[in-house]
Amino acid sequence: MTKVLTEHWDQPRLHELETYRRLGGYEALKKVLGMDRAQLIDEAKKSNLRGLGGAGFATSLKWSTVTPEEKNPGPRYVVVNCDESEPGCFKDRVLATRNPHQLIEGLLIAACAIDAKQNFIFIRGEYQIQYEILEKALAEARGAGIIKPPVSIDLMRGAGAYMSGLDTALLETMEGKKAWPRQPPPFPTASGLMGRPTVVNNVETLCMVPSIVLRGGEWFAKLGTAKSGGTALFSVSGHVEKPGVYEFAMGTPLREILAAAGGVKGGRKLKAVIPGGVSTPVLTADELDTPMDWDGPRAQGSFLGAGGVIVLDETTDMVMVAHNIERFLAHESCGQCTPCRQGSYWYVRILERALDGGGVAADLDTLRRTGEDMTGKVICALGDTVGLVTRAMMKKFSNDFKAKFHGEPPHG
Amino acid sequence: MSHFSAEQEQTLMGWARRYPYRIMGLLEALRQVQEWRRCVGDQDEEYLAKLFDYPRNHVHELVTFFPGLTLRPTGRYRVGICRGLSCALAGSAAMCRCMEKSLGIKAGETTPDGKFSFETMECIGACDHAPALIVNDKLQGAASEQSISELLERLP
Numbered sequence: 001m002t003k004v005l006t007e008h009w010d011q012p013r014l015h016e017l018e019t020y021r022r023l024g025g026y027e028a029l030k031k032v033l034g035m036d037r038a039q040l041i042d043e044a045k046k047s048n049l050r051g052l053g054g055a056g057f058a059t060s061l062k063w064s065t066v067t068p069e070e071k072n073p074g075p076r077y078v079v080v081n082c083d084e085s086e087p088g089c090f091k092d093r094v095l096a097t098r099n100p101h102q103l104i105e106g107l108l109i110a111a112c113a114i115d116a117k118q119n120f121i122f123i124r125g126e127y128q129i130q131y132e133i134l135e136k137a138l139a140e141a142r143g144a145g146i147i148k149p150p151v152s153i154d155l156m157r158g159a160g161a162y163m164s165g166l167d168t169a170l171l172e173t174m175e176g177k178k179a180w181p182r183q184p185p186p187f188p189t190a191s192g193l194m195g196r197p198t199v200v201n202n203v204e205t206l207c208m209v210p211s212i213v214l215r216g217g218e219w220f221a222k223l224g225t226a227k228s229g230g231t232a233l234f235s236v237s238g239h240v241e242k243p244g245v246y247e248f249a250m251g252t253p254l255r256e257i258l259a260a261a262g263g264v265k266g267g268r269k270l271k272a273v274i275p276g277g278v279s280t281p282v283l284t285a286d287e288l289d290t291p292m293d294w295d296g297p298r299a300q301g302s303f304l305g306a307g308g309v310i311v312l313d314e315t316t317d318m319v320m321v322a323h324n325i326e327r328f329l330a331h332e333s334c335g336q337c338t339p340c341r342q343g344s345y346w347y348v349r350i351l352e353r354a355l356d357g358g359g360v361a362a363d364l365d366t367l368r369r370t371g372e373d374m375t376g377k378v379i380c381a382l383g384d385t386v387g388l389v390t391r392a393m394m395k396k397f398s399n400d401f402k403a404k405f406h407g408e409p410p411h412g
Numbered sequence: 413m414s415h416f417s418a419e420q421e422q423t424l425m426g427w428a429r430r431y432p433y434r435i436m437g438l439l440e441a442l443r444q445v446q447e448w449r450r451c452v453g454d455q456d457e458e459y460l461a462k463l464f465d466y467p468r469n470h471v472h473e474l475v476t477f478f479p480g481l482t483l484r485p486t487g488r489y490r491v492g493i494c495r496g497l498s499c500a501l502a503g504s505a506a507m508c509r510c511m512e513k514s515l516g517i518k519a520g521e522t523t524p525d526g527k528f529s530f531e532t533m534e535c536i537g538a539c540d541h542a543p544a545l546i547v548n549d550k551l552q553g554a555a556s557e558q559s560i561s562e563l564l565e566r567l568p
Contacts, residue, residue, distance in 0.1 A: 075432070087496035087535040118432060125443065125480050126536045128549035154431065159443055159480030162534065176438035176466065178477035194433055237498040237539035244540050278497050308539070310498055324497050331534050334477075 002223055004211045004231045005204070006247040009098055015133060017140040020101040026146055028210035029105050032112050040113050044209070046217025048229025053081055053165075053202030054276065054306040056228075056294045059209075065189045066114045067197045076197040078116045079174070080107055080206060082123040082130070083158050083165035086277035087328060088308025091233040092203040094245045096123070096130040099207070100137035106206030107153060108146070109213060114199055117150045122170055125157045162332035166380055167200040169334070180336045181380040202306075204233055224250030228293035232307050236261040239268070239313040250293040254283070257292060257309060269314040272397070276305020278325045279385035281392030282318075301392060318400040322390040323351040329386050339374045340383030346370060347386060359405035364394060415455050420448065428463055438464045442474060442481055450485040450526075479534075480549075487522045487529035489567055491515075493555050494544040496535030504543035507555040508532055514560055528564070 013019045020026070032040060045060035066076060080103065084092040096103060103121075111119050123131050134155060141147045156174060158164040164173040168182035171193050192198025208230060212220045221229040228250035234257050237243040241262025248257055254273060264270050270285040275292065281302040283290060290296045297304050312321065330344035347370065350363050371387030378384060394401050414421065423444060427437035438460065445456045452475045461468040475481045493511055495504045512518055515528050522529040538544035538551050545555040545563070552563060 084537050085535055088498060088539055090537045090539050093537045124537070126533075126546060126549050126551075129551060156431070156436070157440060157443060159439055159474075159478035161478050173439065174436055175433075176435040176464070176474070177470070178473055194436075235539060237542060238501050243498075243542070274497075310501075310539070312501070316501070320500075321497065324495075324500050328496060328534050 001249060002231070003247050004220070004223070005095065005099075005102070005207055005233060006245070014099050015097070015101070015137065017101060017137070017144060020099070024214070025101055025210075026105055028213035029108055029146070031213055032109050037113055037115065040109070040213070043212060043217040044113070047208075047212045047220040048217075048224065048227070049205065049208055049212060049220065050228060050294060051202055052204040052208070052232060052306065054086070054279075054303075056304065059201065059205055062189060062199055062201070063110065063113045065187070066199060067190050069115060072197060074196060075118060076114055076116045077193050077199070078107060078110045078114065078119040079170065079193060079198055079200045080119075080121040080203060081165060081167065081170055081200050082121055082127065082203050083170060084127075084203070084306070085124060085162040085165045085332075086279060086306055086308055087325070088235060088237060088274060088277040088310045089306045090235045090237070091245050091307065093127055093130055094235075095203050095207055095233070096127070097133055100130075100134050101141065102207045102210060103134075103203055104137060104141055104147070104153065106209035107201075108151065109209045110199060110201055110206060111151060114197070116199070117152065119151070119153045120156055120174065120193075121153065122156050122158065122164070122174060124164070125159050128157075131155060131157060161334075162328075163334045163380075163382065166382070169380070170200060171198065178334070180334050183379050225291070225293045225295075227295055232292070232304075234292070234307040234309050236309045236311065238274075238309075238311040239265045239316070240311045241265050248292065251291040251296065253288065254290045254292055254309070255288040258288065258311060261309075261311075264311060264313050266313075270311065271314045271316050272312045272318070274308070274310040274312070276303050277308030278310070278328065279303075279381065279389065280305040280308075281389055282312075282321075282396060284396050317404075318393045318397040319351060319354055319404045322393050323348065323355055325389050326351055326386065329382060333382060333386070337378040337380075337383050340378045340386055343370050343374045343383075344386045347390060351390070354404040358407065358410065360407050360409050361405050362409065364401060364405050367391070367394065414459050416459065424460070424463060435464055435466060438466065438471070439474065439478075442471075442478075446481050450488070451482045453483070479531075485522065485526065487527050489528050489547050490531065490549075491528055491563075492531045492533040492536070492546045494533045494536045494538065494542070494546070496533075496539065498539035499535075499543040502542035502554075504555070507543045507545075507557075507560065510557055510560055511555070514564055527567075 049059045050056040163179035169179040188198045326347040374387035427441040545552040
C-alpha cells in the first residue's frame with residue numbers, strides 16, 4: 001500500500017533538515033513557487049483532501065474562500081492547529097516528533113495558496129517535547145533560507161484547555177482570551193485571527209500537502225475512495241496488542257486497522273470500537289467491516305473524526321466508558337452555552353450514581369431527554385457530543401445500561 | 413520597581429513584542445510566570461495587566477480558565493497521570509493511587525517541601541503510552557509502579 005506520511009518513518013534522524021532534504025523534502029515548495037495560486041488550489045481540489053482534524057472540510061474550499069486581498073487589504077494568516085487533545089488521538093504528536101519539516105513545508109505551501117506572510121503553529125502546552133522539536137526545525141529552515149522574510153512562522157503554546165483545539169476557540173486563545181468558541185458566521189476565512197482572514201489547518205492535513213503538490217492531486221485522490229482522497233493516520237489504542245499510529249488508505253475496513261495493531265489484547269473477544277476519538281459514537285463488534293473514510297462510519301451513526309480508534313474488549317462495562325467520556329467533556333466544557341455546561345454536569349452525576357450502585361431506571365429517560373436538549377442547541381461540537389455518545393451506547397449496549405439502571409428513585 | 417528581576421522583566425517584554433499584536437503574547441507570558449513562581453499571584457496579574465494593557469480581571473479570567481495556570485503554588489515538578497479513556501482502560505486509577513501513596517499527598521496537592529505536586533490529567537495525547545505519565549509538560553512514557561518510583565528518585 002502507498003504510504004504518504006509514514007513512508008520514511010524508519011529513516012534515522014528524519015526530523016533533521018539534511019535527512020528530510022535528502023529524501024526529497026522541500027522540492028514541493030520549489031515547485032509551488034513556480035505555480036500561480038489558482039493552479040495550486042486546483043491541485044488541492046483534485047486531491048479530494050479533507051481536513052483531518054476531524055471535521056472533514058474540503059481543504060481546497062477552505063483555502064479558496066479566504067477573502068481576497070483586493071476585497072480586504074492587509075495581512076492574512078495560516079494557523080496550524082497542533083492542539084490535539086481528543087482522547088484516542090495522538091497522530092499529530094507523532095507527526096510533529098518524527099517529521100517536523102514535512103509540517104513546515106505543508107504550512108509554507110498553504111501560505112502560498114492564500115498569500116499569507118505571517119503564519120503560526122499553535123501547539124498544546126503538554127507537547128513541550130514537540131514544541132522544542134519544532135523550534136529547532138524552524139531555526140534550521142530559517143538558517144537555510146527556506147523561511148525568509150517577509151514570510152515567517154512562529155510558535156505559540158496553549159495552557160491545557162481542550163477547547164483551544166477548536167478552530168475559533170483556538171483563535172480566541174491566541175488573542176489572549178479564554179477558549180470560548182465563536183458562533184460563525186463569519187468563518188475564520190473571512191474574519192479569523194485579530195479579525196483578519198485566517199486559515200486554520202490541522203497538522204496531518206498540512207503534512208499531506210507536499211506529496212499532493214509533487215505527485216499530483218489525481219494521484220492522491222486515487223489512493224482513497226470517491227469522496228475521501230488519499231490516506232489517513234489512525235491512532236489505535238485501548239485494548240490492543242500494539243497501540244500506535246497506522247497509515248491506511250481512506251476506505252480501509254476497520255477490521256484491517258485492528259488487525260495491523262495486533263488485534264484485541266490478550267486474545268480476548270472484541271466488544272466495541274470507538275472509531276474516531278471519544279466524541280464519535282461507538283461501533284459494535286459486528287460493525288468491523290465499516291470502511292474508514294468520511295462516509296463509512298456515518299452510515300453507522302458515527303464519524304471518522306480524527307481517526308482515534310479506541311478498542312474495547314469483552315470485559316469493558318459501557319457505563320464506565322460513558323462515564324469516563326462524559327467526565328472528560330464536562331471537565332472541558334467551556335461554560336459558554338448553558339445546555340452543555342449544565343447538561344454535561346448532570347450526565348456525570350447520573351452516570352456516577354449508577355456506577356456507585358444507585359442507578360435509577362427512570363434516569364435512562366432523563367439521559368435521553370437531556371441529550372436531545374443539547375445536541376444541535378449549542379455553539380460547538382463539544383456540546384453536541386455530550387448528548388450523542390452516551391445515547392449511542394445506550395442504544396447499542398442496552399444490556400449494560402439496564403444492568404446498572406434498575407432501581408427506584410431514592411426519595412420515592 | 414516590580415517584584416520581577418530586570419532579566420525577568422526583559423523576558424516578559426520579549427513575549428509582549430514577539431507577535432504582531434501585543435495581546436497575543438499574554439498567554440505565553442502567563443506560562444512563563446507560572447514556570448518561575450509556580451503560580452500566578454495578585455502582583456503577577458497586576459504586572460501583566462499593565463504590561464499588556466489589558467483589564468486585570470481578564471488576566472485573572474485566563475488564570476482561572478486554563479488548567480496549566482494556577483492561583484496557588486504547584487511543586488517544582490508538576491507530575492500528572494492521564495485518566496482519558498485509553499489510560500483509564502490501562503489502569504490509570506491504580507497508578508494515581510500509587511502516585512498518591514508514593515508522594516504522601518492527594519491529587520491536586522503539593523508536597524510540604526514544595527518539590528512535587530500531583531494532578532490527574534485529561535487526555536495528554538499519549539494514548540499509545542497508556543496510562544501516560546507527564547512531568548512539567550514533558551511525556552515520560554507509561555506509568556507503572558516501577559516507572560513511578562524510578563522517576564521520583566531520579567528528579568533532583
